Amino acid sequence: MKWLLIALMSSSFLWAQDNGKSELEKEAEVIDYSNIKSVLKEDGLENEAKLKKKIIKKIKEEKKEIQLSKYNYPNKDSFWSFMSEFWLVKNAQELKWDAPRPDYGVNIAFKNLLEKLGYYNKSYKILIVDSPNITHLGLPSNPNEFILILSLPFMRTLDLTKVDISLLLLENFLRVEKGFFQENLLIKPDFIGSNFYKEGMNKKKINELLNEYSNVAYKKGFNFQQQYEVTKAMDRLLKSYPELWSVYFRLLGKIDSLIKSNLLYKNYTKIYPSPEMQIQWLKPKEEVL
Amino acid sequence: MESIKLTLYLILFSTMLQAKVVGTMYFNEFMGHLHKSASKTSNSLTTIQCSQALKILDEQGKFNAGEWFYVSVGEDKGYIHSQFLQTSRPDCFQDEYPRFYQKLELDLTDMYYFGRLQDHYLKAITRAQ
Numbered sequence: 001m002k003w004l005l006i007a008l009m010s011s012s013f014l015w016a017q018d019n020g021k022s023e024l025e026k027e028a029e030v031i032d033y034s035n036i037k038s039v040l041k042e043d044g045l046e047n048e049a050k051l052k053k054k055i056i057k058k059i060k061e062e063k064k065e066i067q068l069s070k071y072n073y074p075n076k077d078s079f080w081s082f083m084s085e086f087w088l089v090k091n092a093q094e095l096k097w098d099a100p101r102p103d104y105g106v107n108i109a110f111k112n113l114l115e116k117l118g119y120y121n122k123s124y125k126i127l128i129v130d131s132p133n134i135t136h137l138g139l140p141s142n143p144n145e146f147i148l149i150l151s152l153p154f155m156r157t158l159d160l161t162k163v164d165i166s167l168l169l170l171e172n173f174l175r176v177e178k179g180f181f182q183e184n185l186l187i188k189p190d191f192i193g194s195n196f197y198k199e200g201m202n203k204k205k206i207n208e209l210l211n212e213y214s215n216v217a218y219k220k221g222f223n224f225q226q227q228y229e230v231t232k233a234m235d236r237l238l239k240s241y242p243e244l245w246s247v248y249f250r251l252l253g254k255i256d257s258l259i260k261s262n263l264l265y266k267n268y269t270k271i272y273p274s275p276e277m278q279i280q281w282l283k284p285k286e287e288v289l
Numbered sequence: 290m291e292s293i294k295l296t297l298y299l300i301l302f303s304t305m306l307q308a309k310v311v312g313t314m315y316f317n318e319f320m321g322h323l324h325k326s327a328s329k330t331s332n333s334l335t336t337i338q339c340s341q342a343l344k345i346l347d348e349q350g351k352f353n354a355g356e357w358f359y360v361s362v363g364e365d366k367g368y369i370h371s372q373f374l375q376t377s378r379p380d381c382f383q384d385e386y387p388r389f390y391q392k393l394e395l396d397l398t399d400m401y402y403f404g405r406l407q408d409h410y411l412k413a414i415t416r417a418q
Contacts, residue, residue, distance in 0.1 A: 070386075070387050070388050071388045071389075072386060072388075072389065073386070073389055074382070074385075074386050074389060078382060078385070078386075082319075082382060085319070085403065085406055086393075086399075088402075088406060089399050089402040089403050089406065090399075092402045092405075097406075097409055098402065098405050098409065100330035103411060106411060107411040107412075107413055108413075110413075111413045111415055114415045115415050115416060119415055120415055120416060120417055120418040121414065121415060121416070121417045121418065122414065122415045123412070123413075123414040123415075124412070124413060124414075125410040125411070125412050126410065126411040126412075127406070127409060127410055127411075128409070128411070196388075196389075201388065201389060201392040203392060203393070203394075206393070
């Protein structure tokens with residue numbers, strides 16, 4: 001029994017020693033790095049790894065771009081409508097547009113006029129204000145969109161018809177189309193579409209632009225050259241429709257009389273110089289024989 | 290026993306009265322209002338932002354009352370004009386320029402008036418050529 005135990009113990013010791021050795025040897029054989037490299041090259045795994053790295057890099061760059069784009073100022077296709085509406089919001093009390101009032105059929109009349117004159121696929125918004133401070137105005141907006149303001153007291157004082165109002169709106173529509181309001185802004189929003197990630201958003205610029213909007217809308221208005229261009233454009237458009245041309249001509253006469261007699265509208269010519277001149281520009285030239 | 294019956298009847302009656310949600314739509318303007326009644330000039334219950342999901346309700350014939358939808362927004366139930374609703378999520382200014390919008394720091398009055406503007410506009414698009 002004793003001899004049997006001794007034999008067993010010695011055999012297990014020998015087996016363990018033999019086993020350990022062989023493992024080490026096996027490992028040394030397997031971890032031959034040069035072999036792995038060549039195998040990987042043959043398998044195309046190295047290329048796969050490079051490709052993955054590239055993809056990850058691209059994803060990271062795209063993510064960064066998306067993150068950066070969140071810090072963009074609106075581009076020119078969405079900036080102007082937002083800015084004009086922001087100005088209307090900031091001037092809500094002064095312009096008194098937040099009150100219930102009827103449509104007066106202006107919307108359909110103006111739509112019909114635009115279509116009659118060949119203005120297709122144009123989107124517009126008309127806001128009726130209960131203030132004489134702005135009589136009528138077109139605000140800068142996104143492409144193919146028009147924001148037009150009309151004063152209720154002005155319409156009432158002049159007792160304007162739907163056709164009169166539509167023609168007045170058309171004048172403003174043309175001013176917007178020609179970009180005169182933007183042209184007259186002293187502060188040019190050069191930041192449109194740019195990124196403010198690094199330097200931060202300059203809210204002061206937005207406020208300055210809002211003030212400049214007020215300046216143009218309430219005080220500065222449009223110059224003679226711009227008025228001439230608009231009047232001539234109206235003349236060209238309405239020449240094919242003599243009845244509309246006559247209404248427009250009479251409308252200018254009505255406005256001219258009003259601003260000369262009503263103190264409430266004494267500043268009208270500062271904004272739109274001047275109905276009297278517009279009438280002269282429209283009058284057919286008398287030929288001297 | 291009688292009181293239990295009465296309670297059961299009340300529960301049944303109140304569930305019958307509860308509005309049925311018939312769908313979800315999204316608000317498609319920059320900002321707007323949930324109205325107390327089916328009129329653009331009616332009082333505002335709450336201000337709504339672009340892309341906000343609204344549950345369309347069918348409650349005692351209020352669903353699709355003319356051009357108006359009876360909807361719920363959070364705790365409030367009221368009316369929204371159909372022109373401000375669409376079935377798919379709209380592209381919104383707020384989502385396109387999130388930091389710009391955030392940095393403007395619009396206060397409640399600004400938001401209120403932005404919403405009211407949509408109510409007061411007379412809008413149209415001339416026909417395509």
